[in-house]
Amino acid sequence: MALRVNGKVVTPTGVVRQGCVELDGDRITAVAEYPSARDGHWIVPGFVDMHTHGGGGHTFTTGDADSARHAAAFHLGHGTTTLLASLVSSPYELMRDATAAFRPLVEEGVLAGVHFEGPYLSSARCGAQNPEFLRDPSTEELAALVELGDGAVRMVTLAPERDGALEAIKLLTAHRVVAAVGHTDATYDQTRAAVAAGASVGTHLFNGMRPVHHREPGPVVALLDAPNVVCELVADGVHLHDGMLTFATSTAGPERAALITDAMAAAGMPDGEYELGGQAVTVADGVARLSRDGAIAGSTLTMDAALRHAVHAGIPMADACRMVATTPARAIGLGDRVGALQVGLRADLVVLDDDLNVVRVMRGGSWVE
Known part of the structure; x- marks a missing residue:
């Protein structure tokens, strides 16, 4: 199932201030700018x-x-x-x-x-x-x-x-x-x-x-x-x-x-x-x-x-x-499997607030309870 997570996306090359990470199943399918993103949370790799x-x-x-x-x-x-x-x-x-x-x-x-x-x-x-x-x-x-x-x-x-x-x-x-x-x-x-x-x-x-x-x-x-x-x-x-x-x-x-x-x-x-x-x-x-x-x-x-x-x-x-x-x-x-928000890698990410406290964790495309 396709899913999109919006926010300030941190990639290996820098920060996409208004960005999103798209995933399908347990894989990242896109990391892109998303100008309508309103969620100000940080999206960082697991x-x-x-x-x-x-x-x-x-x-x-x-x-x-x-x-x-x-x-x-x-x-x-x-x-x-x-x-x-x-x-x-x-x-x-x-x-x-x-x-x-x-x-x-x-x-x-x-x-x-x-x-x-x-x-x-x-x-x-x-x-x-x-x-x-x-x-x-x-x-x-x-x-x-x-x-x-x-x-x-x-x-x-x-x-x-x-x-x-x-x-x-x-x-x-x-x-x-x-x-x-x-x-x-x-x-x-x-x-x-x-x-x-x-x-x-x-x-x-x-x-x-x-x-x-x-x-x-x-x-x-x-x-x-x-x-x-x-x-x-x-x-x-x-x-x-x-x-x-x-x-x-x-x-x-x-x-x-x-x-x-x-x-x-x-x-x-x-x-x-x-x-x-x-x-x-x-x-x-x-x-x-x-x-x-x-x-x-x-x-x-x-x-x-x-x-x-x-x-x-x-x-x-x-x-x-x-x-x-x-x-x-x-x-x-x-x-080649994990460690970055990049297309093809496992969908592991952490949502952080502005104080860098953990809000949510995703591993392999599923939110951790």
Whole structure:
């Protein structure tokens, strides 16, 4: 059934002030000017979150399919129409069981894939990752997970300085799995080697990374400088100063900067005690930190809040929308299906009021209840 949604339409090339999105079934059939449009709401592409651990009191990190379904539904209510279920560092058995449990949800379309953030990470830059599970990359483990997932495993974050990391990156990219650099103490040269091997994402840039130094630029500069690397940024005012958010965005450009939530179960929930990867987390004033040492432990962010934060920090609306939808979709290999208001793509869109609060969400041509 054909349908038209009117308003200020944000496309990858700019804003159509009096515009409309036309769709038939689950596909966009036209994006056009519509001078008689009176609805002043923003019409933006459905958000694509390539890095989230949970929300609404539910988590992806335990590999429980029912919890994953509820977490995805929570984020859908905040405009995220496509997401990866991110796990944290854990034993291989949990990685295997989670892959098996989430594969049907990927086939069903509830999840766009699985993201393993770890366990092949730096002990020196582990952040809120559980140090007891950190280890060198195993191509045997990864090959088995990729085969078990049959397309469900979409991204793996690892530290390129660990033994076997470059071989792991080559194996992942050969199977069309995104290799991401994160939680790393790598040098500039080690990071460049990872990019040369096929790594194409920087996991929450700056956070969990060796800091920039003028005699050893480290991973941040290497990733920002690489023309084929998409850099994740957590726009919550906690992970990054707004000056660093806008600096990284202007350096990489909106086509290489992707906003993520890095949310955990406490997103959308009251302050209190939570858990992440077997570790106690305390949430106070909406900020999640490990109870034992105060390290930032993910976020309580949603993608609509990330968009608002970026715009308030001075990033133009069209650029911010690329960063919450178009760029992450392309980064995880889904740019030909979702991530923009363009003819032929899936009809995923979010209607926002002038304060950029969610009014309605559409996924695959159907309004979300």
